[in-house]
Amino acid sequence: MNQTLEGNSSFLPYWWSTSLIPLPEYYDQVTRLLFAAGCSGVWESDEGGSAPIIAYFPAECYDDLQVLCQQLSPFLTDLGEIAIEKICQENWMEGWKEYFRPVNLTQTWMVMPPWWPGAGGQPGQIVIYPGMAFGTGTHETTRLAATLLEKSLQPRNSVLDVGTGSAILAILANKLGAGRIFAIDTDKDALINAAKNCRLNNCDRTVRLSSDSLVGLEEKFDLVVANIIAPVLVELAPQVIKKLNPGGQLILSGILAEQLEMVMGIYEAEGLVIDHQLAEGEWVALQCQA
DSSP, X not given: OTTSTTOOOOOSSEEEEEEEOBOGGGHHHHHHHHHHTTOOEEEEOTTOTTOOEEEEEEGGGHHHHHHHHHHHGGGBXXXXXXXXXXXXXXXXXXXXXXXXXXXXSSXXXXXXXXXXXXXXXXXXXXXOOOOSSSOSSOSHHHHHHHHHHHHHOOTTOOEEEETOTTOHHXXXXXXXXXXXXXXXXXXXXXXXXXXXXXXXXXXXTTEEEEOOOSTTOOOOEEEEEEEOOHHHHHHHHHHHHHTEEEEEEXXXXXXXXXXXXXXXXXXXXTTOEEEEEEEETTEEEEEEEO
16 A cells, blocks of 8 residues: 555566465464565465465565565464565566456456456456556455445545555446546556556546645545555545545545554544444455545
8 A cells, every 4th residue: 555555666677576375373464564564565365374475575675575574484384485586577467467367346346457358348347457556356455445435436426546556446436437536646656557447447538547645635525435554544534534525425444453443533533423344354444424
């Protein structure tokens, strides 16, 4: 999460990848530690259990990655040292093509890679080119946010997507019939990927992408969605709430269960009403009303 869950990025021509197999009871904890250390993206097998996690880090993270691997050792299966591999930028997509398959985003929407046969040719499909930005529909937080967005969005609502990453939520809002859609991210690589995905879904003229901060954004919206790690949701709370129209709705995702009371307390203190909670695994999303 650009401080979004998988959103850190780099303009250097290579990345680092590491493959590790957590002990089943530490699977979620290891994933959290990877993101906290600056991980830009992960591939997790649907098999779970003893399946490997492949994590990708920007080039400048090498020293931190070395330290992290030592810290993670007690939580991993005993298979020797963790291998760290340099991945050239041009090889990134070939790696994603091996692993990225169609995935259910909600009960009615599916995310498809553009190279998959029939991608984009049927209703209920969102085509996402998996660049180095968060949002391919494989992470619980994205699915939770998408499910609440589908439930909450009314036709012609104006929408703000904070920390848009791959623009998957902004694209979903467009397909659900939103009116004005504004998507922001401080990560320039993410915005490049977001623009490509908007073109793939024929909404590049309706989704406005920007690197503007919330502080510099004067417009207000009927619905705001923010899929960002909990500490940033707390930090941005006053600014996020100012972007809501009276009676507007706010969707917050990226919250671990143990962080839920903290986040709810901050937003309720700012005058919001928590209408609904949705959970998957250790992650929770909130639907709030101004």
